[in-house]
Amino acid sequence: LAPVAAATGAVDRVLPAAAPGRAVPRTLDWTGPPPDVAVDLHGNGPPSHRLLAGLRPRRLLAFAHPGTPEVDGPPWYAEEHERERWCRLLRAYGIDADPRDLRLPRPDAPSPAPGAVVLHPGAGAPARCWPVERYAAVAEALRARGRRVVVTGGADEADLVARLAKRA
Known part of the structure; x- marks a missing residue:
């Protein structure tokens, strides 16, 4: 999803993370200073919490999990729709998000399948x-x-x- 994230214009840098399937990678290729904000989009769990916390961000936006009590965040609801879940995460941190707003900026590159x-x-x-x-x-x-x-x-x-x- 890196190209999609980059196309929004809202992301400074996407860190490539290689791991089999949906596993959380062991390390991230980060050599800079601690990021201002890190957002855990992997889901709800200690492996991704610890990986991002290791970057020492000023703020870590993530869902709460009993395995990482040091990471504060809203509760994870397994049956919640994805749009509702991720917008609720943002709202918990004071970021306005509407799950009905599906608009994304048009990317600079032409579509490989126009009108499809x-x-x-x-x-x-x-x-x-x-x-x-x-x-x-x-x-x-x-x-x-x-x-x-x-x-x-x-x-x-x-x-x-x-x-x-x-x-x-």
């Missing part, structure tokens, strides 16, 4: 994945209305993307 509707069927946890059949139904309905549909996914989602493309 993008479907991304993957999720970090299988329990959060919508069934492929439902995505296929959405894709079919969009195409019936004359829309171009593009399916995206990461390397570990290639099978899922292929199944959706075949069904749609």
Whole structure:
């Protein structure tokens, strides 16, 4: 998501973090002074809290977890919708955020698929994945209305993307 974060114009630097799957990396490539603000977007857990706290930021924005009582933040609700969750995190730190506001600034680079509707069927946890059949139904309905549909996914989602493309 680094290109998306950079396109917002709100991020000074994205630190590449390599780890298998959704694991938290052991270290970050940071050689500068402590950052003013670090935001834990990995989720809710001590590994990412400790990794970011090790940078010694002035402020660490994160959800609370009993395994890291030194990190203060709002509670994590597992069943909460992602937009609600992340906007609630920001609001807890005095940053106005509206989960209904989905606007992003238009990137400078042209779209590789102008006018297309993008479907991304993957999720970090299988329990959060919508069934492929439902995505296929959405894709079919969009195409019936004359829309171009593009399916995206990461390397570990290639099978899922292929199944959706075949069904749609």
